[in-house]
Amino acid sequence: MATESRHISVHIRRTPAEVYEYAVDPARLPEWAPGLCSAVERDGDRWWAISGTDRIELTFAPANALGVLDHDVHLPTGEVFHNPFRVIPHDEGSELVFTLRRQPGMSDADFTRDTGLVLADLEALKRIVEAR
Template identity: 35%
Template sequence: MTTSEVRIIHVTIHVPIERAYAFVHRPENFPRWAAGLADSLRPTERGWVADTPEGEALIHFSEPNVFGVLDHRVVLNGKPDVVVPMRMVPNGDGTEVQLVLFRQPGMTDADFKRDARMVKGDLGALKTLLEAER
């Protein structure tokens, strides 16, 4: 059995989960807080597409749901799919956002740390954005 190294990155956002989820579950809002998708995420006839250093990626987002699931899958030609589990759960009057970052096969320590910093920055940007709109 093979497993991957993971980092669970989380942030507490001081807005109700209903409001936080209503914003984040919409792919068109990802560029407002997710730096990796900021400039290029767009709807196409094939679904949501983003430009990456490795080429065009198809992004599949989970359907809106009552469980706070915000998973998405990144599909690049010739590469294994990257699954990004993400959840929102109530935390009192606020929201806890959790993302599981999997270390991809062949990823260096430096690249894994860089990805973790980027995700932490993205979640921080989401917190700032949502809390500023209170």
């Protein structure tokens, strides 16, 4: 059964290449995605995010010229959440599009809260990239 999805988007007055170049670096996640993590650590080819009291593994789409920033979040429970995330050309700049999926048993209030957190992260990314 398909779950409900929300496509959360923000426009940025920078080229897709400029946005992608900044956002693709996992070490920058705490700067613009505090909703995901407060710190990141690299261990060889693996990335770990500190989220609250948890240490979660993150895996990322391979570097690409298409603006694909998909990533998987691996929770300590063994659950894995795939997060589709794109930088696409739009007018004179770019559009960030993040697909948020409602998790089984998630209340409307929690889904709305998570939507707001993702939007805040995307807006932070916009502010940072546009200021560069």
